Amino acid sequence: MEPKTENMGFIGMNNTAISLLPHDGEAIYYPGDLLPLSNPSWFDILTDSIAWSNDTVKMFGKTLTLNRKSAWYGDPGAAYSYSGIRREPLKWTEELLMIKKLCEEVSNATFNSVLCNYYHDGKDGMGWHCDDERELGKEPIIASVSFGAERIFAFKHRNSKERINIRLEHGSMLIMRGQTQHSWQHALPKSTIVHEPRINLTFRNILM
Ligand SMILES: O=C(O)CCC(=O)C(=O)O
Numbered sequence: 335m336e337p338k339t340e341n342m343g344f345i346g347m348n349n350t351a352i353s354l355l356p357h358d359g360e361a362i363y364y365p366g367d368l369l370p371l372s373n374p375s376w377f378d379i380l381t382d383s384i385a386w387s388n389d390t391v392k393m394f395g396k397t398l399t400l401n402r403k404s405a406w407y408g409d410p411g412a413a414y415s416y417s418g419i420r421r422e423p424l425k426w427t428e429e430l431l432m433i434k435k436l437c438e439e440v441s442n443a444t445f446n447s448v449l450c451n452y453y454h455d456g457k458d459g460m461g462w463h464c465d466d467e468r469e470l471g472k473e474p475i476i477a478s479v480s481f482g483a484e485r486i487f488a489f490k491h492r493n494s495k496e497r498i499n500i501r502l503e504h505g506s507m508l509i510m511r512g513q514t515q516h517s518w519q520h521a522l523p524k525s526t527i528v529h530e531p532r533i534n535l536t537f538r539n540i541l542m
């Protein structure tokens with residue numbers, strides 16, 4: 335698989351990728367047709383090859399099991415704690431390493447881990463949050479790749495409450511960097527009109 339790196343400029347250069355945030359961070363959207371991930375078979379390959387388990391969150395001292403499924407992969411030692419739960423990484427699969435390499439080429443950054451999320455349909459979503467855990471460092475770079483059903487992804491500025499929505503299509507990539515995780519929250523809102531499943535992979539770099 336040879337990624338097409340020659341046409342990955344920002345909007346204003348050659349109109350191939352879209353810069354979403356007006357200030358306080360950078361979020362660049364690469365539509366699926368810019369990347370070599372648009373083959374629909376990617377969805378089934380990832381569904382079958384990732385060790386999905388039901389996601390859990392700790393709330394008011396109780397552990398709740400969510401419908402959404404997830405998995406955490408990475409280099410040995412790249413453990414991640416969020417929502418009060420510490421996760422040790424599973425060993426990289428061939429497919430995840432291939433997608434990681436593409437993310438590194440597009441973002442010019444390196445990643446040592448990935449959070450995989452599986453949303454059965456529009457009833458599964460993710461609430462407002464920032465990926466600002468200490469182990470991600472001061473200005474984390476996160477590459478988010480989506481497969482399957484198109485879903486709206488929303489940003490909300492922490493102070494001004496400005497809202498920006500983007501439809502994340504199959505085979506697309508969203509790169510967040512700079513101040514994004516400090517100044518903007520993001521969410522995957524639930525939807526009554528989405529009946530198909532979606533997979534999202536967020537590649538991260540855990541400081542070790
Ligand atoms: O599913 C998505 O597009 C967002 C996932 C996300 O924000 C996360 O895993 O932190």
Ligand SMILES: [Mn+2]
Nearest residue numbers: 463464465520
């Ligand atoms: Mn997030």
